[in-house]
Amino acid sequence: MGRYVALRLAQAAGVLWAAYTVSFLVLDLLPGDPVSAMAGAAADQAGVDPAQIARLRSEYGFDDPVPVQYVHYLGRALRGDFGDSVASGRPVTSVIGDALPSTLQLVAAGLALAVLCGGGLALAATYTARRWLRQLLLSLPPLGVSVPTFWAGLMLVEVFSFRARLLPAFGNGGPRGLILPAVTLAIPTGAVVAQVLAKSLLTTLDEPYVQTARAKGAGRPRIHLRHALRNASLPALTVVGVLVGQLIANSVVIETVFSRNGLGRVTASAVSAQDIPLVQGVVVLGSLVFVLVNLIVDLVYPLLDPRIAAAGGRRWRPA
């Protein structure tokens, strides 16, 4: 077990480093650089001296060859310094730090809703003996993954805020303001969870050990919840690990729809302003969360399925 954990930690660190490198390379493709962007912003107020630009460029190190810049920035990133946001001039880490709590709240609420509703739907669809009900329930998830999230959010606003006047449409106003964004965020994720869990529950229920349990006289609820669910939840857990990254990314869109402050709006405006350090910080944060969540999933796996720990930590992966 100790070796399993150490191996996973090393892998996680490796992926993070590589994600930083990829984001550095992608953003390095940019024809301009942050200094020109800053100069462009400043030029609205007053003329900018070309000599000043050149001085700034060398100050920031943009005249150095790419590998030198890379080592320089990587060294700073390792110390937790991702540079300053071009648009606001504040350190990237503090801009992100300020925006993060509200987004994490949203993502946590969305994830909880998605797992509860998606899981519940899958359980109900596989449990019911009525054919039409099962068909109806199983036809919902494909619908959920086909709907554009931002559109679903706007429709919820239209119905629940403008028509029924039940919930606030916009802004960060407390728990009531969190309901609509969280529901919107949960729709695509919950649909995927439901699809995966329903499929794996159906295969698990066909397994011989379930038949054995049935032959021994266990009731349907007990078979469903105690025998089948535990084994069937492994693929769903893996998928949840993958989906958390998607949830954070989707919050960019959702926060724009609901005019909530948070990481999403920070990202959207950073992209508009070509604020490279900030965009890079967000990308690295996204993969940090992804890596952390998958680390947790990997560590929970052996608890659910002891065979995994015995086999040296090989886990099931989606194709």
Add this chain to the structure above:
Amino acid sequence: MSSTLDALGVLDAAPEPGAPEQAVRRRAGAARTVRFFLRRPGLVLSVLLIAAVVLASFWPGLFTSHDPLKGVPAQAFRAPGAAHWFGTDELGRDVYARVVHGAALSLKATLIAVAVSFAAGGLLGLLAGFAGRWIDDVLMRFVDVLLSIPALFLSLALVTALGYGTVKVAVAVGVASVATFARVMRSEVLRVRQAVFVEAARSCGTRWYAILGRHVLPNAIGPVLVLATLDFGTAVLAVSSLSFLGYGAPPPAPEWGTLISDGRNYLANAWWMTALPGLTIAATVLATNRIARALDGEWGRR
């Protein structure tokens, strides 16, 4: 469509039968096809819808005679009705005409996105699976890293680097799903590479490129094509998200995501400006997903 099914290896290749036998076979095949589609009205509807979207993007005049850019100010904010199926917007432009004319932009972006991820991902996977050893290791670690960055963030980083516009957004969306294609392609190549006929070809002294082109690729491409159909829906959604955020084509152009973000400002008094373009997107994605599911085995399974 039948060529895709051929590539998937689900249509049996007849071993050169005689002429009458061939006719019988063909009739049986046609009957089977008809029965297949009759039992699946949803699939027929999906195919028709996608055909309509493709037609609309080449010949929008077939579907509407209204001008998508010229509005009649006196007719602003008309609710959906016989004259304007999807209503009119704040400038009196016909929303239905804008959706129809927007199909070309959105379809173009989607096709570029799928082509980018299909070509780049397929090539990466093919190389990794066929070359093996350290090349495989290096390429697949790279793919793992791409997978660890949430797709939308990767697209946003690329948009920051490349700039705005339909084509740039499409490329950014395409790059974000390169990794998935690479994985599927690699696993298929690995599966086929161990087949007996590949070993036989190799022992006959066939050159590696001939093995790759004649034996491995045709047998490995099927699941990747299914993935491409599935990715089509994902790409429609991703492209519309990015154009909703305002990184797509500049304002007067009726891209689908842009239509929804325009309508957002008038949500309280003109629901149709948001609801109906969104329904069009959802229906398109639903239809491509349905078709992908049919390609992915329903046909061969029966």
